[in-house]
Amino acid sequence: MKKTDKNTLFKKLSKMASDAKEASRRLANLSTEKKNECLRSMAEALLNNKDAILASNKKDLKMAKDKGLSGVFLERLSLNDKRISEMAESLKELSKLVDPVGNEIKTWSRPNGLLISKVRVPIGVILIVYESRPNVTSDCIGLCFKSGNAVILRGGSEALCSNSAIYDVLKKVILDAGLPQAVINLVKIADRKAVNALLSLDQYIDLVMPRGGESLIRQVRDRSKIPVIKHYKGVCHVFVDKAADFAMAQRIILNAKVQRPSVCNAIETLLVHEAIARDFLPTMIEALQDARVEIRGCEKTRKMVKGIKKATDKDWGTEYLDLILSVKVVAGIDEAIAHINGYGSNHSDAIVTQDEEAADKFLKQIDSACVYVNASTRFTDGYQFGFGAEIGISTDKLHARGPMGLEELTTYKYAIKGTGQIRE
Amino acid sequence: MKKTDKNTLFKKLSKMASDAKEASRRLANLSTEKKNECLRSMAEALLNNKDAILASNKKDLKMAKDKGLSGVFLERLSLNDKRISEMAESLKELSKLVDPVGNEIKTWSRPNGLLISKVRVPIGVILIVYESRPNVTSDCIGLCFKSGNAVILRGGSEALCSNSAIYDVLKKVILDAGLPQAVINLVKIADRKAVNALLSLDQYIDLVMPRGGESLIRQVRDRSKIPVIKHYKGVCHVFVDKAADFAMAQRIILNAKVQRPSVCNAIETLLVHEAIARDFLPTMIEALQDARVEIRGCEKTRKMVKGIKKATDKDWGTEYLDLILSVKVVAGIDEAIAHINGYGSNHSDAIVTQDEEAADKFLKQIDSACVYVNASTRFTDGYQFGFGAEIGISTDKLHARGPMGLEELTTYKYAIKGTGQIRE
Numbered sequence: 001m002k003k004t005d006k007n008t009l010f011k012k013l014s015k016m017a018s019d020a021k022e023a024s025r026r027l028a029n030l031s032t033e034k035k036n037e038c039l040r041s042m043a044e045a046l047l048n049n050k051d052a053i054l055a056s057n058k059k060d061l062k063m064a065k066d067k068g069l070s071g072v073f074l075e076r077l078s079l080n081d082k083r084i085s086e087m088a089e090s091l092k093e094l095s096k097l098v099d100p101v102g103n104e105i106k107t108w109s110r111p112n113g114l115l116i117s118k119v120r121v122p123i124g125v126i127l128i129v130y131e132s133r134p135n136v137t138s139d140c141i142g143l144c145f146k147s148g149n150a151v152i153l154r155g156g157s158e159a160l161c162s163n164s165a166i167y168d169v170l171k172k173v174i175l176d177a178g179l180p181q182a183v184i185n186l187v188k189i190a191d192r193k194a195v196n197a198l199l200s201l202d203q204y205i206d207l208v209m210p211r212g213g214e215s216l217i218r219q220v221r222d223r224s225k226i227p228v229i230k231h232y233k234g235v236c237h238v239f240v241d242k243a244a245d246f247a248m249a250q251r252i253i254l255n256a257k258v259q260r261p262s263v264c265n266a267i268e269t270l271l272v273h274e275a276i277a278r279d280f281l282p283t284m285i286e287a288l289q290d291a292r293v294e295i296r297g298c299e300k301t302r303k304m305v306k307g308i309k310k311a312t313d314k315d316w317g318t319e320y321l322d323l324i325l326s327v328k329v330v331a332g333i334d335e336a337i338a339h340i341n342g343y344g345s346n347h348s349d350a351i352v353t354q355d356e357e358a359a360d361k362f363l364k365q366i367d368s369a370c371v372y373v374n375a376s377t378r379f380t381d382g383y384q385f386g387f388g389a390e391i392g393i394s395t396d397k398l399h400a401r402g403p404m405g406l407e408e409l410t411t412y413k414y415a416i417k418g419t420g421q422i423r424e
Numbered sequence: 425m426k427k428t429d430k431n432t433l434f435k436k437l438s439k440m441a442s443d444a445k446e447a448s449r450r451l452a453n454l455s456t457e458k459k460n461e462c463l464r465s466m467a468e469a470l471l472n473n474k475d476a477i478l479a480s481n482k483k484d485l486k487m488a489k490d491k492g493l494s495g496v497f498l499e500r501l502s503l504n505d506k507r508i509s510e511m512a513e514s515l516k517e518l519s520k521l522v523d524p525v526g527n528e529i530k531t532w533s534r535p536n537g538l539l540i541s542k543v544r545v546p547i548g549v550i551l552i553v554y555e556s557r558p559n560v561t562s563d564c565i566g567l568c569f570k571s572g573n574a575v576i577l578r579g580g581s582e583a584l585c586s587n588s589a590i591y592d593v594l595k596k597v598i599l600d601a602g603l604p605q606a607v608i609n610l611v612k613i614a615d616r617k618a619v620n621a622l623l624s625l626d627q628y629i630d631l632v633m634p635r636g637g638e639s640l641i642r643q644v645r646d647r648s649k650i651p652v653i654k655h656y657k658g659v660c661h662v663f664v665d666k667a668a669d670f671a672m673a674q675r676i677i678l679n680a681k682v683q684r685p686s687v688c689n690a691i692e693t694l695l696v697h698e699a700i701a702r703d704f705l706p707t708m709i710e711a712l713q714d715a716r717v718e719i720r721g722c723e724k725t726r727k728m729v730k731g732i733k734k735a736t737d738k739d740w741g742t743e744y745l746d747l748i749l750s751v752k753v754v755a756g757i758d759e760a761i762a763h764i765n766g767y768g769s770n771h772s773d774a775i776v777t778q779d780e781e782a783a784d785k786f787l788k789q790i791d792s793a794c795v796y797v798n799a800s801t802r803f804t805d806g807y808q809f810g811f812g813a814e815i816g817i818s819t820d821k822l823h824a825r826g827p828m829g830l831e832e833l834t835t836y837k838y839a840i841k842g843t844g845q846i847r848e
Contacts, residue, residue: 025765029788110810114799123821124791206821227651227822248844255846341449363839364453367548375538375842384847385838386534397547397630397835398651398823411821414809415787418799420672422679423808 009189013197016185017152017204020125023182024150028122032099034177035146039095041173043088046138049169050084056165057134064158077132077159087138087166090389094142097388100407101148115417120410122148124206127198129154129220131212134162141170141184143391147409150183152205154198156212157190164188199224209392214319229404231395233319234264234347236377239336239362241353242275248374249352250284255376256350258291262321264393265348265380269316269326271336277329278304285327293323300329316343333358337365344368346395348377369395369402433613437621440609441576441628444549447606448574452546456523458601459570463519465597467512470562473593474508480589481558488582501556501583511562511590514813518566521812524831525572539841544834546572548630551622553578553644555636558586565594565608567815571833574607576629578622580636581614588612623648633816638743653828655819657743658688658771660801663760663786665777666699672798673776674708679800680774682715686745688817689772689804693740693750695760701753702728709751717747724753740767757782761789768792770819772801793819793826 046053057079064074105118126149130136137153144151155163167186175181187194199208202225210220214232221228238256240249256267272281277300285295285305295301296311308327315326316339330336333351340349350372351362359373370380380403382390387405394400400408470477481503488498529542550573554560561577568575579587591610599605611618623632626649634644638656645652662680664673680691696705701724709719709729719725720735732751739750740763754760757775764773774796775786783797794804804827806814811829818824824832 025789025791028791108810110808114803116809221649225645227820229822245844251844251846259847359841365449367449367452367545368837370838370840372840373842375840375845376847378847379538379840379845384534385540386532396651398653401835402838411825413792414794414826416794416796416799416803417783418797420669420675421799421803422675423683423800423802 006193009191009193010197012189013187013194014201014204016182016187017125017198017201019180019182020150020152020185021204023180024122024124024148026180027145027150027183028101028124028148030148030179032101035099035148036095038173038177038179039091039142039146041177042138042142042170043091043095045169045173046084046088046091046166049165050081053084053162053165053169054079054081056161059161060159067158069158073132073158077134077162079134079162083135087135090139091142094146094389097146097406099146100410105412112421113419114421117415117417118412119415120407121413123409123411125150125152125204126409127152127154127205127208127226129195129208129210129212129216131156131216132159134159134166136211137163137166137186138170139389140391141167143389143406143409145183147406149409150185152185152187152198154187154195160188160190195220196223199226202226211392227399229392229394229396229399231264231345231347231393233345234266234395235269235317235319235343235345236265236267236347237269237271237340237344237349238267238377239271239330239333239340239349239351240273240276240280241333241351241355241358242273243355243358244273244276244280244352245354246280246283249280250287252350252352252374252376253284254287254291256378257288257293257325258323259378261323263378264319265377266321267325267350267377268318268320269328269343271328271330271339273333273336274300274329274331277301281305281327281329288325291323293325296324296326298328301327304329319345333361337362341365341367347393348372348380350375350377369393430617433615433617434621436613437611437618438625438628440606440611441549441622441625443604443606444574444576444609445628447604448546448548448572450604451569451574451607452525452548452572454572454603456525459523459572460519462597462601462603463515463566463570465601466562466566466594467515467519469593469597470508470512470515470590473589474505477508477586477589477593478503478505480585483585484583491582493582497556497582501558501586503558503586507559511559514563515566518570518813521570521830523570524834529836536845537843538845541839541841542836543839544831545837547833547835549574549576549628550833551576551578551629551632551650553619553632553634553636553640554580555640556580556583558583558590560635561587561590561610562594564815565591567813567830567833569607571830573833574609576609576611576622578611578619584612584614619644620647623650626650635816651823653816653818653820653823655688655769655771655817657769658690658819659693659741659743659767659769660689660691660771661693661695661764661768661773662691662801663695663754663757663764663773663775664697664700664704665757665775665779665782666697667779667782668697668700668704668776669778670700670704670707673704674711676774676776676798676800677708678711678715680802681712681717681749682747683802685747687802688743689801690745691749691774691801692742692744693752693767695752695754695763697757697760698724698753698755701725705729705751705753712749715747717749720748720750722752725751728753743769757785761786765789765791771817772796772804774799774801793817
């Protein structure tokens with residue numbers, strides 16, 4: 001790429017981000033009623049333009065097939081009537097959720113009479129870098145719009161026709177409502193340098209959320225001058241304590257591993273208390289194998305159940321995203337906690353136990369976003385938590401942890417009312 | 425520096441950070457009572473070791489004088505009986521504040537019976553990079569300790585003897601209490617490469633807070649793989665609306681500019697509504713000049729008051745930290761808001777007005793951490809807000825905004841209690 005082209009690209013994106021900042025100030029003060037009305041119109045517009053969106057999606061699918069991309073990839077990329085209806089439904093649902101903007105988190109007065117309010121406000125401009133799912137386009141536009149944030153979307157180049165079609169439909173709604181177009185933005189430049197240019201624009205963009213595989217997320221983190229909220233991966237655990245209800249443990253483990261193995265809140269490692277391992281593990285492993293799960297075990301596991309592959313040190317930190325489970329027998333709860341904090345990804349981890357003291361210790365000492373007692377890790381999800389919507393899951397510790405909904409897309413400011421107070 | 429030396433440095437710091445992470449897990453679960461007891465012992469130990477600390481401080485002062493450092497610098501660096509007593513007093517005060525750790529932010533149950541609690545927990549390991557004030561050493565140790573965070577301190581090389589003396593006294597208290605030393609850490613390596621090495625250790629360190637001049641903060645931000653919370657500078661404003669009480673406006677402006685001009689919450693620019701500028705400005709400027717403030721005005725200001733220096737575009741974005749004030753006459757509140765959001769630093773800005781509608785508009789549309797109506801910007805301060813302590817002020821939007829106390833040194837996790845729930 002020539003230097004002039006690079007400058008042109010940077011100028012174009014810089015203008016987009018600066019316009020988004022400007023537009024975000026308008027959006028931040030838009031009434032809830034007006035936002036909800038727009039969301040309903042967006043939903044309707046998607047349904048009315050279904051054919052055009054599907055036609056654009058066909059173009060993407062053809063190109064992806066010509067490139068020889070995998071079946072899984074094509075599945076993620078493809079839209080159909082049902083998926084478009086679901087996108088529209090999500091937008092309608094968002095219109096019904098409580099608007100967090102303007103909410104007074106707390107208000108107190110000082111001895112000098114100052115009245116201090118901590119008030120929820122939008123973050124400002126949010127950049128989303130994502131991969132091939134076109135529904136992310138409308139979901140993120142809806143979530144950012146409802147929470148009063150301008151959004152800049154940068155989807156995978158393989159989905160560019162689909163994303164553009166969806167975006168153009170929603171942009172028309174924004175313009176028809178008399179709002180500045182720059183409240184929603186789609187980067188239609190396939191060049192990868194576009195992402196790097198965006199990640200340097202910290203004077204305009206307040207937050208970047210990368211969604212996709214670990215390598216995409218690491219690239220964004222390494223390049224970004226803008227604060228990033230993310231999760232690299234989910235290496236989740238179930239620990240079966242010596243005081244566990246075996247039937248409950250088996251039900252939870254099967255659910256957490258098998259129900260949907262390709263997601264971040266599925267478990268990758270099972271830890272079992274030594275005192276009950278011999279009674280619990282053989283039946284458990286049989287049930288997992290019946291569900292076509294490949295087991296990789298520690299030495300003790302392999303002595304109890306024959307014909308099991310050996311787990312290496314690498315296994316304990318691996319997110320299989322597949323029907324594979326590593327299994328380790330531990331001396332007790334302390335070893336289980338140390339293992340999870342050492343090898344885990346601070347995402348979601350569960351203990352199965354009837355012992356309240358053990359449950360309490362696990363809840364306190366496991367350093368993860370979501371810590372479960374007697375429940376499946378698969379519940380780490382904005383909808384399951386009752387947030388109504390989710391823009392992602394954070395394993396970071398700053399700003400937001402775990403499932404992120406509308407509230408997590410806001411920050412706060414202090415509004416201070418006085419009657420002429422000065423500082424002595 | 426030879427490559428082997430660099431590797432040794434990196435290994436040493438990496439070990440320090442990894443030990444701090446380990447120790448932070450212990451500290452996270454320490455009882456409030458035990459923490460308070462340690463804080464009281466720390467206060468006592470500082471007083472008992474006053475002479476040794478003052479002797480070390482003398483060494484730093486001699487070296488700084490020999491280097492020819494400025495009087496302001498020496499003043500910041502120097503300790504005396506009173507300053508050490510204040511440091512001890514702060515630690516005692518911290519022992520009386522409410523412990524945020526373990527606080528249930530909210531708890532709710534789901535239709536399937538899951539009980540979800542959002543619970544405050546420490547952030548983990550916090551790195552503080554600061555300049556020449558030795559009292560920051562004990563203040564930060566106290567704040568991080570009370571909020572359950574391990575801390576790594578990296579002060580300016582000119583204060584190394586003083587910081588080491590303070591640290592060694594507090595470390596002894598930690599060891600005497602049977603706690604791991606690594607809950608508090610001081611980097612005693614003067615080499616600047618130490619900071620860069622620390623900023624790469626994001627697997628162990630959860631947050632970095634740079635405290636000092638803008639160039640130090642920019643260096644940290646540019647180098648860091650760890651999330652940074654910061655404020656570069658405070659370009660704060662007072663806007664005098666057409667419906668202002670003139671006497672109140674004058675009192676607030678004098679306080680915000682003159683009471684302590686060297687701090688980030690002092691104002692740098694005064695904006696005045698055109699409709700009252702002719703009546704208000706001449707007297708105001710005279711009062712400021714009487715207080716030895718140099719005025720730099722816009723064209724309109726210079727027409728109303730003779731003999732004033734011209735403000736350039738650069739002035740509007742400058743943090744003088746001195747008795748200098750830029751003054752601009754604006755057409756109305758919209759221009760004032762656009763000016764503040766455009767040139768300001770999102771720190772603290774005030775409107776003086778008796779018009780509730782104008783006040784409300786200003787509160788809503790100014791994109792700053794602290795927005796004031798009829799009060800001085802000088803109140804942006806943890807103590808003034810009633811937080812009892814302050815580790816810094818954030819102009820960032822993520823995690824924490826404005827003055828940061830103990831609560832802002834925590835994050836949360838979700839503790840979920842079930843009775844065997846699995847996901848359908």
